[in-house]
Amino acid sequence: MTIQFTRRQGWRHRLSPVQLWTGFQDWLTSAKHATIGFSLLRIIFAVAMLLVLLPSFADRHYLWGAGSWWVEPEARRRGWWEPFRLIFAKNDPVLFDLAYFALIALALLFLVGFKTRWVTPVLLLFWVGLSANTTLLTNGGDTLMRIVLVFALFADLSRHLSVDAWLRRRRGERAGRFDALRRRVPEWLSPLLHNTALILCCYQILLVYLVSSILKLQGEEWISGTALYYALSLTEFQVLPALSEAVWQMTPFIMVGTWFALVVQLTFPVALLWKPSRYVAVAGLSLTHFGIGLLLGLWPFSLAMIALDLLLVRDASWLRVRAVVGMVFTRGRRAIAVARESVHEGGDDLTPETPERRAA
Template sequence: MNTTASVARPQPLRERLRPSALWPRFVAWLMHRPHATIGFSILRILMGLSMLIVLVPSYADRQYLWGAGAWWVEPEASRRGWWEPLRVFFPKDNAVVFEICFHLLIVLAVVFVAGFKTRWVTPVLMVLWVGLSTNTTLLGNGGDTLMRIVLLFVVFADLSRHFSVDAWLRHRRGARLSFWARRRPAWVPTWLGAWLHNTVLILCVFQILLVYFVSSVLKFQGEEWLNGTAIYYALSIEQFHVLPALSQLAWQSAPMVALATWLALWVQMLFPLMILWKPTRYAAVFLITGMHLGIAILLGLWPFSLMMIALDLLLVRDGSWMRLGARLASLRRGSLRPAT
């Protein structure tokens, strides 16, 4: 008689994909524990850096861009229908209030990157960032709109579980419970924190899928994208020449320009399908991240590119990040080991 202990076999794919099995699995995924916590921590850092990339280089011209010298953008800014209380933080007719709020916004962005008191900093940062956006509606490259949407979502997410001062303090104090678990009233269900966090994850992923799908549909309506010349024309715009020599080098090879154009078009179009299977999901994230790095380096659109990369990386699971970290640590230990 075989005395070997029976090993539980994974359910066949047909059983796991049955409609009656999908809903319980989704509910368990949604409520048992927060997902993509490493991805959200990376998103926090890249989002804060995106804000600083906008604020710090513009520091000397802040009054002209958003303050008392920004009346040139009126009445267009007022016609956009912003909620009026948001406009009180950066008034064009009160330099003192403007300066206090502008410098506070920079400080909060730095604290946000560091991940200190993130639960309290995030909503205040959101209000001030949106308030600054109400003053000038003509300064932006798509990344600012996406940032405002995502900031509203991530107020309810766990952004500081990794790579943060909050995580360091929790480790130092030996507190293993999350902020939600420690501050949760007794009448609030235990699953609410995970549910909020994972709902934010779904909303953020939906947002990037929407961006890529709409972008690809619009690209298919442009002749330059279909004949493979769109990237050539983008790189030839002098206003976007951050590194002119590199931009000129990039368009020298017609086959490479055509390949990059078609690759950008089809990866964005097929992105919603590619993320359904793990191998193609990581291939899609790798390709789309490379595309955004190219946009940042060659066109100088760093805030937009960093926001898109941050959202794309939410598709990488915590387990994958941990395996990557373990692999890098193993390689580092091997490189430091003295030769015998």
């Protein structure tokens, strides 16, 4: 009885409001979380932007520049702040091209993670400026990226997989240009801002999934399991018509896929409470968005959602994945080396037998 009472008292102590608040404060200010996830988000967002900018290069003036006056009434009706609309000039093609090339350069710098703290706000400003020139070319991905990039201004986006990280390792213990200024900033401030950005990004992804699932429940096609059929049969979204046609003709796959997307999005907030279910939900939704990008061509939206999903994977889990992958590659290389040595050593046995060999 005493042991059971002590256990119950321990659980009550852990779940008390004071302990929960203390634990949350410690989580918020002790260390930065999801740094690998934010680095992947930086890379995926940059790829999504380049997938918008580079394929549209030939039609850039018609879509956003001097030839896009046809969309001006709708763009002004949306009420964008006027200074944003001055970044990409519609009256001067040369100035527009300079801004367009600058945005591509910023996306490339963001991709490799060079001077990320300075590049991120300028990239956000230019991305918003391009979006302000037209409002008819969106698919949800650019809107989501604009919102998340505001949060990402306060996150550490270049801790991993970046030129900034390589430069920090190369510099080692040598003092940086702003190290004296950083020493005056409290140590808890940087983790606080980073983790607050993480919370806001997670709130954004939860909001998207929850609202999307509730709206799906109001549609008869999602309940009956035919929603994917109608989406894949739209010729406007058929990037690979033969593949789309082959998929929507598989009735069991269409029904299971429709219900799977509905159930996973609806239960996503609850699935986050348990690690195995969280990883299953993240993997399932990431595959779903990859399919949306492949079959419907909505790559900016799909990549933005995948990037946000990956924020829910802890750094320790990414490190375990890297260790497993490294171990598999090491064993593979060893197996190949052993096979090559065995073939080389056994090569003499495969040569034709000659009188000289028989005498030996």
